[in-house]
Amino acid sequence: MLYIKCPYCGLRAQKEFSYGGDATVKRPNINEEVSSENWDNFVYMRKSPRGKHIELWQHIAGCRQWIKVQRDTATHEIFQTAKVTEEIR
Amino acid sequence: MSQPFRLNKEGLINRNKKISFTFNGKKLFGYEGDTIASALIANGIHLVGRSFKYHRPRGFFGAGVEEPNAKLQVEFNGHSEPNVNATEMELVEGLSATSQNCWPSVNFDVGAINNFLKMFFPAGFYYKTFMWPKSFWYKIYEPFIRKAAGLGVASIEKDKERYEHKFEYCDLLVTGSGPSGLASAYAAAKNGAKVILAEDKPRFGGTLLTDDVSIDNLSGKDWAEKIITELKSMPNVTVKNRSQVFGYYDHNMLVMFERVSDHLETKSKFTPRQRLWYIRAKETILSTGSIERPIVFGNNDTPGIFLSAAAKEYMKVYGVLVGKKPLIFTNNDSAYETALEFKKNNVEPIILDTREEHSSELIDEAKAKGIDIRFSHGVIVANGYKKVKSAKIGKLNKDKNSFEKIETIECDCICVSGFWTPSVHLASQSGNKLKYEEKIDAFIPDKKKQHETSVGAANGSFTLEESLKHGFENGSNLSAKITETKTEISIPNVNEKKYGAHDKFWCMPLPKNENPKRFVDFQNDVSVSDIEIALREGYRSIEHVKRYTTLGMATDQGRTSNLNGLQLVSNIENKIVPEVGHTTFRPPFTPITIGTIVGREVGMEYMPTRKTPMHEWHEKNNAVFVDAGAWKRPRYYKQGSETLFEASKREAKNVRENVGICDVTTLGKIDIKGPDAAEFLNRVYTNAWMKLPVGKARYGLMLREDGIVMDDGTTTRISENHYHMTTTTAQAANVLSHLEYYLQIVWPELNVNVVSTTEQWAGAAIAGPKSREMLSKLYPDLDVSNEALPFMGYKEAEFFGVPSRIFRISFSGELAYEINVKSDHGMFMWEKMMEVGKEFGNQPYGTEALSTLRIEMGHVAGPELDGRTIPSDVSLNGLVSKKKDFIGKNSLGREAFNVESRQKIVGLIPIDRKSSIPEGSHIVQDQNAKLPNPKLGHVSSSCWSVENNNPFSLAIMKDGKNMIGKKFFAVSPLKNKSIEVEVISSHYVDPEGKRVRS
Incomplete structure (x- = not known):
């Protein structure tokens, strides 16, 4: 079970979180024309890298904040966590 | 009632307390502190089971977790458990044990015919045989295999015992209380670290209980006791016996299985049987020790053949002799300690040592005590079917591939030692790539992967001095990093016997013109020839060989067989062991009960039960409940002998003709506040929200980004910047997360806050042509006319003195209202409604009638909004705005959605x-x-x-x-x-x- 550092609450067990997918996907702006291809990329297309992956988790059984987690998909090592307003590099 | 193999004095058992038990119906007794195994051996019983494939007679081989054979069906405290390890289970009064995998009895087992048909049961037998004809599979092969498969019988009774889960955090977890574990725990405790010390066995001390050593002039056992006593007195230390750390998971999470009360005769009502600990440790000391491995020879599975250290443990811990004419077969010095222990108890052992004649401290001592030692000798084959009677031995030639001077000597037990295998399971589970250590012919942990530090025998150090030193140093250094305190501890003086070098020899060659089975893996009946066949047939990867032959599988996970199997594969392949590699070590290290994994999450506690504030009323009025997620909702209110069908028809009809009330508390409710709330709703819902006036409700539809309908419900504008959203019962949690996602990540510029208020409000729907009349009686001072409170209207008013919200919305398709009051007032509201509604023919209705009403109206719900439908599929395209953008809008243009x-x-x-x-x-x-x-x-x-x-x-x-x-x-x-x-x-x-x- 992973041990995830919520930037608001500190280290908490994975049980308290739910997974939210790739954090680098950006939704096209509201009321903006978007090509079918860009829209499909946003809705469906995801990379599934082996290794470092920046992803969203929500602390549902805690502060309910969505957070960013940089995790190795093969080893589960977590390198960094951040608020969604912060950058992970 | 005498115990022919019990020594008079030795052992750590309590001879003042006799415990009676039965084995295969026979009444026997042992002492408090015995295991089932030690008590049976004391009674001279060795034949305890039949092997898995050939049904060969099997006896005890080890004295702990390494035991491959002695798995019994055990009944105690009113339950029956299969595959119990007789060498681990402590004796309790009234326990009844029976042999498994034999019929009609362990002494006469019909299945043993397999042993004489063994040429027909080679490796991969099942794969080869049951392939054809295909039609035979269901009726003949599968039932046959099912009957033959497995060992014990799982109980079909409900488990009445209590199990618990516990979550714990510590600075240092120490797994195993042998010398290195005790030293680590002690050093860390002195540095002020929060320490958990876990010992699998009932007694602390590990090898200190059986080895002839002294530390600071105390015997090993006394020193262990002294340290444990001190550790127990320290507030920062938790010491646990009967606790097996069986799994090392991600982020330094270890899981431990504690046998809390199986050994107790009486316990309090709330004492759990077993407990599962989830331990998040900052650092972990793996002091799991090592397990002796056997030397392979002909019929080496005959009852009466033991690991040499197990034989010593039976003498030293339980005061039990495994035999009175022992043959000791070894390639190293450690078995000499077993021989000396026999000698001390006036039993004359014969030692067969595969090494050439040489000298060491232990050999010299054995010689001095007059023990018969035969160098360059080995056991060729054991004789005896249900018990060892004699052994054919021979002198090995220089290359050790043949022998001479063959003779048969009488014996009643053979104690075998093929050197020691570090228990690296936990280290490997942590992700540690193991490395092969030539010096000990075994794998040891390599570079750290998580925070695991292996010490002592688990790390390949087999001397006490080294184990203690590593323990103290690592315990001290690891904890000092956390506590930033370092207490100096002087490493104690150690007195132990020096071991000479061991011999790599591990398997006796076959005698001429004879072909006895030489077993590598006892539990799965895998012999040397099976592995040879697998390799001849082209299996190369050790993982494939394992699966094809079943080497190293099942409950003992190959603890005594893996390395010999690897040796054999590398010999045949002409490779060295590290090239062959090892199979994966997976948790659990030892079998654990399903009850422990489940813990308290069973029956009513399987998941939380959510009840509405009106639940008790429903119960009293014969409601039959249905699960809606975690909620209990009345499905119908049973009158007399009504069926579900009759009752729901009556309730629904009454709504169409008169008026009914329905508990709608379970609907999801979300409070939405903020100056941008209207803009937010306008983006979330498919329809327009910018112009909804205060005091009005609107039906809304929300999509996922892929255009599929996510949920529907009404949202009401309570005041300028305050909205009340309802969701379906099932989607409430998802919708909240969905809204939070958009507010926190996608549109953080919107000034809106959302919070769940599902449990803050109790809700009741009043539906039917007479609902307005009823409402006017509930709110005598309020104008409830169609003009004052039209469809989709909203009002706040006092309901008999308590604040309430009135929504004119309808799911039933009838003239209807929904009243919300604070949860605490829910029951009051409901009872008042029942009282006031009498004159209008009001009846409560459940979810079944509710469904009937909405279905015949054509209102969609969960079954239609099933994650595959878009708005136009369910006739809701009228709610899809063409003028504005919203979540999922772009997807609705997809070709497939518009054919x-x-x-x-x-x-x-x-x-x-x-x-x-x-x-x-x-x-x-x-x-x-x-x-x-x-x-x-x-x-x-x-x-x-x-x-x-x-x-x-x-x-x-x-x-x-x-x-x-x-x-x-x-x-x-x-x-x-x-x-x-x-x-x-x-x-x-x-x-x-x-x-x-x-």
């Missing part, structure tokens, strides 16, 4: 107007068509229309709207029904929606 023949919602009635159409039925053109019959759609919801007094269903059907008036079949293979149906509009009752506005 002419796209699925649509329709209504179905049976041609005979009588047959109910099962939900889930497929709609087909021709009920007799050849399979696969092309499916045109499926029945999503079914009811008995109370308005028209015949069955009615909703269905999602290809090109639905153009099918109206046509006839099809609704077939349900599950219910074995085929019903001819006519397609009609999904709005079966009041299609213009006049009633809700009346």
